[in-house]
Amino acid sequence: MTFQFLREAEEARHDKAALAEVTRRVLHTRFASVGEIDAARVVQIGILARDAGLREDALALFDRMATASPSDIASRYEKAVLFLHEGNHIDCVQMLRQILAHHPHEDRSNLMAARVLHALGAHREATACLDSILLDGRPDRAQWERQIRIIHDFGRYVSAFPRARAVAMAESAERSPSHMSVGMLAGRITAALDSRSGFSLVRAGDGEGAFVFLGNTDEADFAHLYEQNRHDRARVWFADTVDATKHPFLGEAFRITDVIRDADVVGMPYPNWIRHEYTILSVTGISSLTNLLRIERRPGAASCTQLIHVELHNTKLLYSIMQSQKEIGLISCHPGLPERLKSVLGYEQVDYHHVPGEKGHSHLLSEEAVAGSHWPERYPQIMDALSRPLNGRLYIVAAGLLGKFYCDRIKKSGGVALDVGSVADGWMGSRTRPGLEPLSIG
CATH class of the missing domain: 1.25.40.10 (Tetratricopeptide repeat domain)
Known part of the structure; x- marks a missing residue:
């Protein structure tokens, strides 16, 4: 029975x-x-x-x-x-x-x-x-x-780092005068585009936090925990095709700490996200998110919520920014997205760089989107392609952890990089993140 x-x-x-x-x-x-x-x-x-x-x-x-x-x-x-x-x-x-x-x-x-x-x-x-x-x-x-x-x-x-300390760190970042609202951020992006100067918006979550490097002593103190975190997060991106705990990948991934330090604006974990991880006692989430808050950035360095990409979408500010440009750069796993952007927003040109999508979300993406190898195949090719004068061109980036390095390179090459993450998946109807409804550009 x-x-x-x-x-x-x-x-x-x-x-x-x-x-x-x-x-x-x-x-x-x-x-x-x-x-x-x-x-x-x-x-x-x-x-x-x-x-x-x-x-x-x-x-x-x-x-x-x-x-x-x-x-x-x-x-x-x-x-x-x-x-x-x-x-x-x-x-x-x-x-x-x-x-x-x-x-x-x-x-x-x-x-x-x-x-x-x-x-x-x-x-x-x-x-x-x-x-x-x-x-x-x-x-x-x-x-x-x-x-x-x-x-x-x-x-x-x-x-x-008990719960109270981690939450206090997140709340302190949110109360800081350098913490930006979505409207303030849109103004910064517009100013960078108008002046044709390098700019990067990078969002950091538990995937990026798993690879934060805070010194040899910290690595030794929590070696087994950090190794677990890195295996866990890399499984989503690469489905065990890359050993994220060994060089050369690990050495490159450690640079995420410098990328976050150098970004013009960083989307950081918000207090309720920290509370949630401590509520469920997430072995990976607690240390990965808290380590992001432990990074020492320069005084006055700007930050915003990690969900800024959703706020940019909901307020339509993202589309106002995109529609102000005649041409655009795009780094995404969706081969059909460049033509969609051209047809909806009227771009004359889209500088498209295809990256294989997250293997852990292959069931939510098309076969064409996940085909190929992001690391080590596509990554150096894209980094090389971005190592030229970009003359203030706007780039929409949706490429996981490695996408943050693309944002950094775009900024250094004089472009304007916006890390929009799963919003770009939503444009193509792929629900790769919980709670994110399929989105339309128009």
């Missing part, structure tokens, strides 16, 4: 009302017995309900299985995940303690408990949890040793 319920729940995962009806039927069904496989399926239905936002239904399913088996792991673990996603760290760790009372060496529970306990400042108990993970004789020992080292580093990081 639970097999049928699970199949119905999986079919209804995108229909919240239908999924709620399935969970209601499960909760009102009297099972003759609850075997281990039945419990696993009911917990899986609870996970589907939780991920669909059916919080109370999910809790009821988890509690039913926990009541049926006082030493059950899965129902309590998934309930702990629910509490973690809500930022309820106290109840999360209490649920994990219930598991560990019966199963003191349960590896996933110990790993999550250590992560949460570190965030709560209970570093000694967190270390004890990691020490309780049994490694001898297991075939995946190396993988678990790596995870343990990452969480050790994570603990040291949140100890040095």
Whole structure:
């Protein structure tokens, strides 16, 4: 019977009302017995309900299985995940303690408990949890040793940069007199175009933050954490075709710190983004975003929100700027975009440089968009093509981490570079970022 319920729940995962009806039927069904496989399926239905936002239904399913088996792991673990996603760290760790009372060496529970306990400042108990993970004789020992080292580093990081400190850094940047509104930024861009002088707007998020270099001591202190961050973010761009933790890529990627320092305006992480990462205790997000805020830029260096590309779109200021130009430069993965810009905005010429799209989003992009190799094939070719006098030409750039280096080169060559990211994907109807609706230029 639970097999049928699970199949119905999986079919209804995108229909919240239908999924709620399935969970209601499960909760009102009297099972003759609850075997281990039945419990696993009911917990899986609870996970589907939780991920669909059916919080109370999910809790009821988890509690039913926990009541049926006082030493059950899965129902309590998934309930702990629910509490973690809500930022309820106290109840999360209490649920994990219930598991560990019966199963003191349960590896996933110990790993999550250590992560949460570190965030709560209970570093000694967190270390004890990691020490309780049994490694001898297991075939995946190396993988678990790596995870343990990452969480050790994570603990040291949140100890040095607790939530309050990271949020305060973001709020301080936002209150700074040099923090620009979208209107002020549009004025700066227009002035650069009028004077035909070099200018770059660069936006920095967790992908860029993963490659920030803040000195050898910092790298040594958090070596395992940073390695994990770099693998994680590079997987989106290159889908494991590039080892982002080794040279020559790593040496080039480290330059992102200088690019951010030198940019005319940098879109930085906003306070609510920082709060969110600390709420869910994102191993990658916390350190990557906070490290961006740790970069020391020159006094008075301008910044804005990382979401400035969306603000430029929503206010239509981006299109006013673009329509003021007779020709434009474009760096994007969409081969059809140059003609679209010509037809909609009337450009005489588009200096187009194609980059292969993010491999991690290949399911959202056309086959033509993701074909080829951005690194190491296209990157040096585009950098070389941009190393000529650009005479104040406007360039729209949408090319991930490496796009920030293109912006830097465009500025140094006398062009005006705007890092618009996923807005350009929206122009072509590709939803490559959560919450970004397909956009139209007109």
